[in-house]
Amino acid sequence: xxxxxxxPRVSETDAVGHINNTTLPVWFEAGRNPLFELFxxxxxxxxxxxxxxxxxxxxxxxxFFGKDAEVHTWVERMxxxxxxxxxxxxxxxxxxxxxxxxxxxxxxxxxxxxxxPEKIRAELNKHMREAxxx
Numbered sequence: 418x419x420x421x422x423x424x425p426r427v428s429e430t431d432a433v434g435h436i437n438n439t440t441l442p443v444w445f446e447a448g449r450n451p452l453f454e455l456f457x458x459x460x461x462x463x464x465x466x467x468x469x470x471x472x473x474x475x476x477x478x479x480x481f482f483g484k485d486a487e488v489h490t491w492v493e494r495m496x497x498x499x500x501x502x503x504x505x506x507x508x509x510x511x512x513x514x515x516x517x518x519x520x521x522x523x524x525x526x527x528x529x530x531x532x533x534p535e536k537i538r539a540e541l542n543k544h545m546r547e548a549x550x551x
Contacts, residue, residue, distance in 0.1 A: 418544055419490040421448040425482045436480040442472065445504050445516045448488030452502075455537050456522065466531075468523040470499075478513040480506065486513070491546035495538065498522045498530040503546050 423444045431437040449467075456466035480486055486508045494501040504516040521530050533541070 418546070419448060419451050419488075421450070421488040421490070423447060423486040423488060425480070425484070425486065427482060430482040434481065436482065436486075438476065441476075441480070441506060441514050442474060442516075444486065444488055444506060445472075445474070445490075445514075445518070448490040448504055449502065449518070452490070452520075452541075455540055463525070465525060466522050467520045469518060469520055471517075471519040473517045475515045476513070477515060478508075478511050480508045480513045484508050490544070492541045492544045493517070493546050495533065495541060495545075497532050500533065500541065 425436055425440075429436050429440040453467055454460075457464055486506055489505045489507070491503045492500055493503040499519060499521045502516075502518045502520070504518065505512055506514040506516075522533050523529070524531050
């Protein structure tokens with residue numbers, strides 16, 4: 418599992434005092450930075466590989482300004498060219514949201530998917546979600 422600490426900003430807080438619901442997808446994306454680095458180590462968008470094709474967000478509690486949040490990111494499934502991520506957001510030990518995201522390893526210049534390279538696959542396997550984590 419990858420762990421990412423998020424420090425909420427005032428601008429992410431809405432009028433009712435909690436983190437706005439439009440902010441959480443951005444926080445989950447921040448938790449994917451280590452994966453982006455695996456696929457495009459030089460961060461060159463002309464060679465970017467990870468293309469999101471689906472995301473499903475479930476809110477389970479409120480998150481607030483003034484307290485760090487933690488994003489946990491697992492690889493749940495890997496196909497030939499795609500991977501499904503399972504993510505959770507915690508604040509003060511409370512589960513605030515769950516998310517699933519599906520990405521495809523995509524060649525932008527050829528406009529087609531490509532198999533996930535074995536070296537990347539081996540690293541992703543280290544972050545697979547175990548059956549006891551359900």
